[in-house]
Amino acid sequence: MAEYKRPTTKEEFDKNFKQKKPLMNDTEAYYEASRCLFCYDAPCVQACPTHIDIPLFIKQIHTDNVTGASKTIFAANWLGNACGVVCPTGVLCEGACVYNHQDVPPIQIGRLQNYATNTTISEDKVIFKAGKSNGKKAAVLGSGPAGIAFASEARTMGYEVDIYEAKSLPSGLNVHGVAPYKITNEEVLSEIEYLQKHLGFNIKYNSAIDSKEQIKKLEHNYDAIFLGVGLGNTRTLGLEGEDKANVVGAVEFIEELRKKQHKMKVPQKVVVLGGGNTAMDAASESARMGAKKVVLAYRNSKEKMGAYGFEYDLAISAGVDSLFHVTPLEIVGNGKVEGVKFAKTEIVEGKLKTNMKNTFVVRCDLVIKATGQAKMGRLFKLIDNLDIDNRTVIKVNAETFQTSNPKYFAGGDAINGGAEVVNAAYDGKMAARGMHNYLNK
Incomplete structure (x- = not known):
């Protein structure tokens, strides 16, 4: 289990939040591009919501036409650089790669996409321009x-x-x-x-x-x-005590963290409510900011979570604990959060029911609501x-x-x-x- 020290400098923050998909260098990109089979009617293209011609841009990278690769990407997706790193490629383009059927690692399409577009942006290459004014x-x-x-x-x-x-x-x-x-x-x-x-x-x-x-x-x-x-903003849950100090929405928490970085202080004990990708991010970030105890609480089973499996694994690897089949009843504390009162949930005749006879309190200093916007x-x-x-x-x-x-x-x-x-x-x-x-x- 990972254990992170609270970052107090920009360098320590960057170390704790090391990029999941680091930028490739020229050699890495060349060799990764050489692995592509350039499939006819490529399944990776079908899996991409913007239908980027993935085999074409990978071929262009392999033949040292990085600018051409960027043009292929941006022609289909104006956010080609960001999507190369934030997209869940494991369930989209890379998840559709034919190598998955051969027990071979799929092509790192996202990182290749990020490599090409990042190179073009950093070199300020002109690959498109505004059209002639139409007066509208x-x-x-x-x-x-x-x-x-x-x-x-x-x-x-x-x-x-x-x-x-x-x-x-x-x-x-x-x-x-x-x-x-x-x-x-x-x-x-x-x-x-x-x-x-x-x-x-x-x-x-x-x-x-x-x-x-x-x-x-x-x-x-x-x-x-x-x-x-x-x-x-994050939706309110209507819980008693939701207005106490140190009850925050996940999106607002992440936004503050991105702005303040190492200058933001996260308490020692954190409870994150929710089972989506944003909940996983908030939990993982809390651990990386030095919280000693982070509990991810979800009302149903692990299999019913909306989060991608790899997002959950990332949170767990950061040191996050998970608590399933629980629903929050009340946020307790005297003006400030001291804990969350939960009740166990169970499946009765195919429906999720709350068992009010089985309640308990998880002590914490911060509650992060990742329950939708x-x-x-x-x-x-x-x-x-x-x-x-x-x-x-x-x-x-x-x-x-x-x-x-x-x-x-x-x-x-x-x-x-x-x-x-x-x-x-x-x-x-x-x-x-x-x-x-x-x-x-």
Whole structure:
């Protein structure tokens, strides 16, 4: 079991949060690329939500055409660099690699993708440019992966694009909610800066859109509007004691950690509530920040968790303990967290039931809620004739990503309720094409 000391310097923080997928050097990339079989009708391409021509870009790397490889990647996925490291490649492209059927390690597609795009970004190679101005303007709400992909694609078609971002930094969860051992702030921001420099979209920071008047002004000033706002803060659970000090949401915890890094202090005993990938990240990060006891608590069995198996394994390897078939009843303490009262759960006639006769308290100094994020329903209600479903996500045309209000297009978490970065990148790109077809029909 790993045991981490609390980092007090940037160097110690970086050591505790060593990158899961470190950047390849030229030799590593050449030899890894040489392993590819360049399959016809390659299953890795089918497994990629953005359908990057993976055999082609790997062949280009192997023949020392790294710039060409980057062009192949970015042509399909405007967030190609970030996706190379944050994507769950083990269940997507690499999970589909034919080598898996031969008991041979799959091609490290994500790291090769990151190698090619990182090289091009660091050398500031020009591989695309904005299209000739067509006189039309598009507004984007949110500078997450969907919004950036939409803006990039729209600029290649000559649209003037303004992105309205509520926070002070771009890229949504990539820079605010993804664990630091998956990707660094520097790498996320360098990709956005590269795209912005060569394509020329504008980002207006600290510019939340939260009133009917602002919406009407956007509708008047722009030919089309893209909703890429993602999700909001962590949902409340309605537990007694949830308002006590040191009860935080997982996304907010990760965002603070990414900003403060070694300057953030994590208490000795932590309980993380949830069973998704974000819960695994929050638990693993707590351990890497020096917490002596981190308990991951989930209401059902390990097999029922939403997290990928490799994410759970990563948390356990960091020293996290897990507690299954428990549900939180109350957060106890005198003004400040002192523990969580749980009840055991059990399966009765195929349904999960809470056994109130079997309760206990786990002592802790910090409770992290990784129980899902609130939807942006308040914003959606400001827009006339915008259909949303009972999950509070926007309904769109599956091919054009146009909403019931024809001036609006949407993508990413706003339409799927929470998926991968690569899904958002695909949605944004295709929505820009849908907008272009609509405005030029």
